[in-house]
Amino acid sequence: MSGLLVVVSGPSGAGKSTVLKALIDSLPRGKFSVSMTTRAPRAGEINGQAYHFVTESQFVEMREAGGFLECARVFESAWYGTPKNHVLDDLSAGFDIILDIDVQGALQVRHSHPDAVFVFLAPPSMEELRRRLENRHTETPASLARRLETAAQEMERRGEYQYLVVNANDRAEETVDKLRAILVAEKCRTSRLECCLPMSL
Amino acid sequence: MSGLLVVVSGPSGAGKSTVLKALIDSLPRGKFSVSMTTRAPRAGEINGQAYHFVTESQFVEMREAGGFLECARVFESAWYGTPKNHVLDDLSAGFDIILDIDVQGALQVRHSHPDAVFVFLAPPSMEELRRRLENRHTETPASLARRLETAAQEMERRGEYQYLVVNANDRAEETVDKLRAILVAEKCRTSRLECCLPMSL
Numbered sequence: 010m011s012g013l014l015v016v017v018s019g020p021s022g023a024g025k026s027t028v029l030k031a032l033i034d035s036l037p038r039g040k041f042s043v044s045m046t047t048r049a050p051r052a053g054e055i056n057g058q059a060y061h062f063v064t065e066s067q068f069v070e071m072r073e074a075g076g077f078l079e080c081a082r083v084f085e086s087a088w089y090g091t092p093k094n095h096v097l098d099d100l101s102a103g104f105d106i107i108l109d110i111d112v113q114g115a116l117q118v119r120h121s122h123p124d125a126v127f128v129f130l131a132p133p134s135m136e137e138l139r140r141r142l143e144n145r146h147t148e149t150p151a152s153l154a155r156r157l158e159t160a161a162q163e164m165e166r167r168g169e170y171q172y173l174v175v176n177a178n179d180r181a182e183e184t185v186d187k188l189r190a191i192l193v194a195e196k197c198r199t200s201r202l203e204c205c206l207p208m209s210l
Numbered sequence: 211m212s213g214l215l216v217v218v219s220g221p222s223g224a225g226k227s228t229v230l231k232a233l234i235d236s237l238p239r240g241k242f243s244v245s246m247t248t249r250a251p252r253a254g255e256i257n258g259q260a261y262h263f264v265t266e267s268q269f270v271e272m273r274e275a276g277g278f279l280e281c282a283r284v285f286e287s288a289w290y291g292t293p294k295n296h297v298l299d300d301l302s303a304g305f306d307i308i309l310d311i312d313v314q315g316a317l318q319v320r321h322s323h324p325d326a327v328f329v330f331l332a333p334p335s336m337e338e339l340r341r342r343l344e345n346r347h348t349e350t351p352a353s354l355a356r357r358l359e360t361a362a363q364e365m366e367r368r369g370e371y372q373y374l375v376v377n378a379n380d381r382a383e384e385t386v387d388k389l390r391a392i393l394v395a396e397k398c399r400t401s402r403l404e405c406c407l408p409m410s411l
Contacts (some may be wrong), residue, residue: 129400172398187398194395197373197388199330 012105016115019130020160022141024176031185039105048087079117112166129170133177213306217316220331221361223342225377232386240306249288280318313367330371334378
C-alpha cells in the first residue's frame, strides 16, 4: 500500500518542528521531504539533510521541467521547493511523507495531489504566538512584526485544510497523538482502500 | 462542543460487540445508543440496558411521529429502532454516541445526519467469518447460511462507509486503537471546528 502524503502548515512559532520530529520518530515508516533551495548553506547544514542546495539556474531548470510538487521564491530572494521525484518514490515505497510547507505551497500540492492529507497546526492564540516568538530572542522588532502579520494571514486560511490541530503549551505529546490519529484514520478511509481490500467476496 | 455520532456496521461475527465495548470504555465521554424493540425481553435482559422494550403500538406511534433516527422490522417480526431524542440529547451534552446498526439503518442515519461518522467493521475474510460463526456453536446450518449470505450482502456495501476497519484475529486492541484514532481525527476536522475555534484573530 502506498504511503500517505501529509501536508502540514502553520505559522512560525506554532511548534511545528518539534511535534513533526516527534511524529516522524513515532511512525513505523515516516519521512520528512527534504526541500531544495537556492539559498546558501548555513554553518553546519549538510547538503541533502536540512536542504538540497542547488544553484538558481539548476532550480529554475528543474522548475520549468515540472520537477517540483510546489515551489516559491521567498521574500524575493531564495527559491524553495519540494522535489517531486523523491516524494513520489518514497510514497510508492510505502513511506508516509510529511511536507512542512507554507499555505501557498499547500495549495499547489492540493491542486496536483488532492488525495494528500492537509493539516493546519495552530498556536492556542495569537498572544501565545507572540510570546513564543519573543522568547526566542532571535527576532528584531521588525522581523517579529512581519512574522506576526504573516501568521495572521496564514491563520485566515486554516479553514482550507482538512484538519486543524491546536498545539497548546506543554501539550506537545497530545498534539503528536492527534497527528498520529489523523494518519491512522486516513489509512482506514474506504476511498483509499477500495483498490486493495484484503477481502475477496 | 457537541459529541460525535458514530455509526458502526459490520456482519455478525466481525467482532463488533467486543471492540465497541472496549472502545466505549476507553473514551472519556462515550455511550452506546440503546435501541428500542418490540421483541420480548430474554432472560436477564433489563429494560433500558440491552434495549428499551415497548409494545408494537407504542413503537409504531413513535415511528409515525418521526421519533427514530433509523428503524426497521427484522425478519418480518420484531421492530428495532434508535430513539432520536436520547441520541440528540446525549450529543448536545458532549457525549460521543456509538450506534451499532445494520447497513439499512446506517443509510437512514446518513440521510438525516450526514455529519455522522460511518465505519464498517469487517472480518479479515469470509472464511474467517464462517469459522467464527461455527465456533459459536449456536447456529443451525440454516441460520449459519443465512448469516453468511447477509454478511456477503453487507460486505458489498462497505464502500459506502467513510472508514473500513478490518478486525483481524487476536488484534482486537489494534482495532480499538484504529476506531479511537478515527474519533480523534474526526474531532480535528476543520468542517466540525469552524464554528467554535479557540482562536480569535
